[in-house]
Amino acid sequence: MSLPSQELGTTKHLHRVHNFNAGPAALPLPVLEQAQSELLDYRSTGMSILEMSHRSPAFENLMLETEQDLRDLLGLPDEYKVLFLQGGATMQFAMLPMNLRPAGTSADYTVNGTWGKTALKDAQKLGATRLAGTSEATNFDRVPETLDLDPQAAYLHITSNETIHGVQWQSEPQPPQGVPLVCDISSDFLSRPIDVGKYAFLYAGAQKNAGPAGVTVVILREDLLERVPEGLPVMLDYRVQVAGGSMHNTPPTFSIYIVGLVFKWLKAEGGLAAIARRNREKAGLVYGAIDNSGGFYHGHAVPKDRSMMNVTFHLPDESLEKAFATQAENEGLVGLKGHRSVGGLRASLYNAVSLDSAQALAEFMVEFQRKNG
């Protein structure tokens, strides 16, 4: 079967919207174009990545390159292992305590949104946990104001960016001496430089900042593997996954390939410091429209903990919020409806969302207020 020829045209003829989806989300156009150009014949192998054995030299090479590019981007020292797993960030909510909370110990969790709360709940099902801090009383509009940390905790878990509430740790909390810091970094992964040495374990579903759905990046400090108990099912055992180079079973080859292209794109864009500058500028435009609206737009998060990735806001009433989302969509600004648990609007400004898109949204907000304010 072949596609009609006009559908095989180059992307310059395509209609691309301003995509503010929360995940799966916008991917860089050069990445999509490269995937398109290599789809039928990857690097002269005569086949698509989709058709290739994960044991082939071409794919093994791709895995090595992808890992190295990530190491370069993050400045990741050798003592950290990198895994590309399936099951989403949600699977890590269970794998993490199964592997890294030895019997008889407890793990600390901070909760500043839905995802941290969900991670805590899964950990509770499997053993002892402590709530080290929460902002639930103020509907997760900030990171916890105070933390009550267990110096004996197996680890301290944080969610660096709460995607639904739009709340982000501006810098990581300091765990007690010897307590490993563990982070669900799904929605701000690779959006800014981080001091990797402060973390013992990081995990991120790729489908926000790093690629498509289907692969989860896990970064873990090697010494943690000593804690992994015997007898875990193989797919849930970090030692097995490390020993197998993320290929104990068939890995999500195409998702890993796209993630690899995104890493190369990030490097070409100047790395994480350059990306962070652009992300700050984008978020500044949209928060600027909120702050200059005289209260017509009301941000969910308190300014000091605002997310650079997910801008959450309300309008004076629900009917205006509905009208906003509909009219925005008509003008090519899509994915702005807030998560059903919070309502309102949410603009996700991940790495692949351009400055132009943020500018277009800020202008739309001003115009919508002029007509409806």
Ligand SMILES: Cc1ncc(COP(=O)(O)O)c(C=O)c1O
């Ligand atoms: C911060 C955070 N953690 C975890 C998840 C769950 O990720 P997954 O769908 O990959 O399991 C999400 C999804 O949106 C998220 O935003």
